[in-house]
Amino acid sequence: MQNFMFSNPTKILFGEGQIQALADLIPTHARVLLTYGGGSIKKNGVYDQVVNALTGKTWFEFSGIEPNPHYETLMKAVDLVKQEKIDFLLPVGGGSVIDGTKLIAAAVNFDGEPWDILAKHAPFHSALPIGCVLTLPATGTESNGNSVVTKAATQEKLSFGSPLVYPQFAILDPTTTYSLPPRQIANGVVDAFVHIMEQYLTYPVDAKVQDRFAEGLLMTLIEEGPRALEEPTNYNIRANVMWAATMALNGLIGVGVPQDWATHMIGHELTAMHGLDHAQTLAVVLPAVMQHQRGPKRDKLLQYGRRVWGLDLSDEDALIDAAIAQTRQFFEAMGTPTRLQGYGVGRESIPKLVDMLVKHQLIALGEHGLITPEASREILELAA
Amino acid sequence: MQNFMFSNPTKILFGEGQIQALADLIPTHARVLLTYGGGSIKKNGVYDQVVNALTGKTWFEFSGIEPNPHYETLMKAVDLVKQEKIDFLLPVGGGSVIDGTKLIAAAVNFDGEPWDILAKHAPFHSALPIGCVLTLPATGTESNGNSVVTKAATQEKLSFGSPLVYPQFAILDPTTTYSLPPRQIANGVVDAFVHIMEQYLTYPVDAKVQDRFAEGLLMTLIEEGPRALEEPTNYNIRANVMWAATMALNGLIGVGVPQDWATHMIGHELTAMHGLDHAQTLAVVLPAVMQHQRGPKRDKLLQYGRRVWGLDLSDEDALIDAAIAQTRQFFEAMGTPTRLQGYGVGRESIPKLVDMLVKHQLIALGEHGLITPEASREILELAA
Structure with missing residues (x-):
């Protein structure tokens, strides 16, 4: 096991009816900015619950934060924050709304062009406090310090991370997910699944707790994912998916172990260039990474096949083949195609995607840094 | 799944060499009280590492905190804290040292007799900050707000808990455990194992993540426990045991699920009356609780037998018998007898133990509150 530091300050309030706790969680004299996306929270009653809990507080709202939140949009929110002297941010929505609001928090007092926080890893020394209401289990952003933002002008999708943007609290009410379209639940399950794989499917360092977790x-996701599609209002299924997605990327399972993240890096280029949903890109790239890296990942692929899928084959290569096939089949069962062609993306895009990886200096990906642009090209060919 | 709140503010620093981080973790101008036990940290080099890391800081020391820390001893430390205007507590040791120091932290500004914090659940509104160095993986106290203290005068062993006494940080260096006597490692493994069982072996609420964790x-403990005895200086084995013991009782696996704790409550009386090590009492009581409560715990006993021990028997009652037998065998393999007679405690003690449970109002134990004094008597008979 490798040495590590672990700390996660986010307070989780989990369960039906927890939104009303906002009244106590947000400081009495705060000037609150409620941020949200396209307005689905107005249809499913979440907006009304939040507004009700904010009774007596001074609050403003900013809507229209897109999936893969646009830098340009977020900068408009920064203007509003400055104008209204906002001192508490309350994103209500999924990963994009929370990620975007993290950049708002960091940008408000940033001296210079805030895009540099992503493009140049420019340091920032303060951020507005954030508390969030999660309505789409997927990214884990509700209890971590990470954010991914897209610049619409250049179609660049970049990330930043800082302990300063951990939400102080996160409210997770599984009933808020009942009205999600199937595609969004599917995306959430696939996204969380791949977050786990990026921290698990590397090479063994004898970290038994992390592996078992x-x-x-x-x-849990394999068991509950398809059921979440079949029974959208089954509370426990939604609760299990929601809690699994949070635990998938709150830092815990990744302590003391090597991490990969090549699938995410390659996937980001696919979203930026072709507009695929984030999770769709992961469903396409992960099986190809598993296939391409089956040598370096051999021991963990075998462990994954045996423990997660219960595979019992004496031929180890056949076992790895079966583990990859099961993974692909699971994503497909969630309604998420696992080939580029399933999204109308042809092989002719591959050189351009590799060029973008090079432009973003993503030239030594994976837990060993062995995934060169050439290897990324081979991976994308395997995903075609 | 039940509604829950989860928050754990303790920062974990894990791995060999982490003790030196104390220099940065403790505020520069703090007046530090280093607390410890019988002096084993002076033999294994931990004391020297800590003192070295404290170079340049103002610090004092208080030694002699016993296993099952005595209230009377801790009150002497409170006097020293007041006299030297200590404002930061640094326990270095196992669960007893850290538990005891939590009471010191709470008692310093408590108005009245601090024993009331335990005996009457008297509220306290502040506590000195604590940072700890753990040298014995077992209780999880390094990252929770719980403490158990014994009043020597009356042989009463009581507990208290508060968010105010969570350590701010916990340093876990597996190499500090190399020199532990086998009995202490065995106790630690058994203690952690039973902590997990108290939160797991109840009735199903479809909390799949918590169950899997x-x-x-x-x-992990079944796999690594015996190996930790065989290979005391194997880093990864000690690291896995240490991390498992922390995760066993940092609150995470117990969120949203019913909890039992009958084994602990009955066990505390055994320690108070007969001086058995805490873990020894758990090894005695748990198998008897499993047997006595096999009706109410049936579903979870079956799940435990199948998933944890890999038992595959068509006769469900035989499967439960086997699961209990495996548990008993595991404790015995750790060198921990699982019968009262193994510690020279005869059946004649049982009525007195039950009287003490009644005296402490522990008359409706377990996840259903069904374990009456009569049931406790039956459990102790099964443990004889």
Whole structure:
């Protein structure tokens, strides 16, 4: 096991009816900015619950934060924050709304062009406090310090992370997910699944707790993911998916172990260039990474196949083939195609995607730094 | 799944060499009280590492905190804290040192007799900050707000808990455990195992992540516990045991699920009356609780037998018998007898133990509150 530091300050309030706790969680004299996306929270009653809990507080709202939140949009929110002297941010929505609001928090007092926080890893020394209401289990952003933002002008999708943008609290009410379209639940399950795999499917360092936790989360998503589609208002299924997605990326399963993240890096280029949903890109790239890296990942692929899928084959290569096939089949069962062609993306895009990886200096990906642009090209060919 | 709030503010620093981080973790101008036990940290080099890291800081020391820390001893430390205007507490040791120091932290500004914090659940509104160095993986106290203290005068062993006494940081260096006597490692493994069982072996509420995490921790301890005895200086084995013990009782696996704790409550009386080590009492009581409560715990006993021990028997009652037998065998393999007679405690003690449970109002134990004094008597008979 590798040395590590672990700390996660986010307070989780989980369960039906927890939104009303906002009244106590947000400081009495705060000037609050409620941020949200396209307005689905107005249809499913979440907006009304939030507004009700904010009774007596001074609050403003900013809507229209897109999926893959646009830098340009977020900068308009920064203007509003400055104008209204906002001192508490309350994103209500999924990963994009929360990620975007993290950049708002960091940008408000940033001296210079805030895009540099993403493009140049420019340091920032303060951020507005954030508390969030999660309505789409997927990214884990509700209890971590990470954010991914897209610049619409250049179609660049970049990330930043800082302990300063951990939400102080996160409210997770599984009933808020009942009205999500199937595609969004599917995306959430696939996204969380791949977050776990990025921290698990590397090489063994004898970190038994981390491995068992990761495997437990994977098994939970495999068990509950398809059921979440079949029974959208089954509370416990939604609760299990929601809690698994949070645990998948709150830092815990990744302590003391090597991490990969090549699938995410390659996937980001696919979203930026072709507009695929984030999770769709992961469903396409992960099986190809598993296939391409089956040598370096051999021991963990075998462990994954045996423990997570219960595979029992004496031929190890056949077992790895089966583990990859099961993974692909699971994504497909969630309604998420696992080939580029399933999204109308042809092989002719591959050189351009590789060029973008090079432009973003993503030239030594994976836990060993072995995934060169050439390897990324081969991976994308395997995903075609 | 039940509604829950989860928050754990303790920063964990894990791995060899982390003790030196104390220099940065403790505020520069703090007046520090280093607390410890019988002096084993002076033999194994931990004391020297800590003192070295404290170079340049103002610090004092208080030694002699016993296993099952005595209230009377801790009150002497409170006097020293007041006399030297201590404002930061640094326990270095196992669960007893850290638990005891939590009471010191709470007692310093308590108005009245601090024993009331335990005996009457008297509220306290502040506590000195604590940072700890753990040298014995077992209780999880390094990242929770719980403490158990014994009043020597009356042999009463009581507990208290508060968010105010969570350590701000916990340093976990597995190499500090190399020199532990086998009995202490065995106790630690058994203690952590039973902590998990108290949160897991109740009745199903369809909390799949919590169940998988608990099972993963149990499997890790089963795998690593005996090896920790055989290979005392194997880093990864000690690291896995240490991390499993922390995760066993930092609150995470117990969120949203019913909890039991009958084994602990009955066990505390055994320690108070007969001086058994805490873990020894758990090894005695848990198998008897499993047997006595096999009706109410049936579903979870079956799940435990199948998933944790890999039992595959068509006769469900035989499967439960086997699961209990495996548990008993595991404790015995750790060198921890699982019968009262193994510690020279005869059946004649049982009525007196039950009287003490009644005196402490522990008359409706377990996740259903069904364990009456009569049931406790039956459990102790099964443990004889």
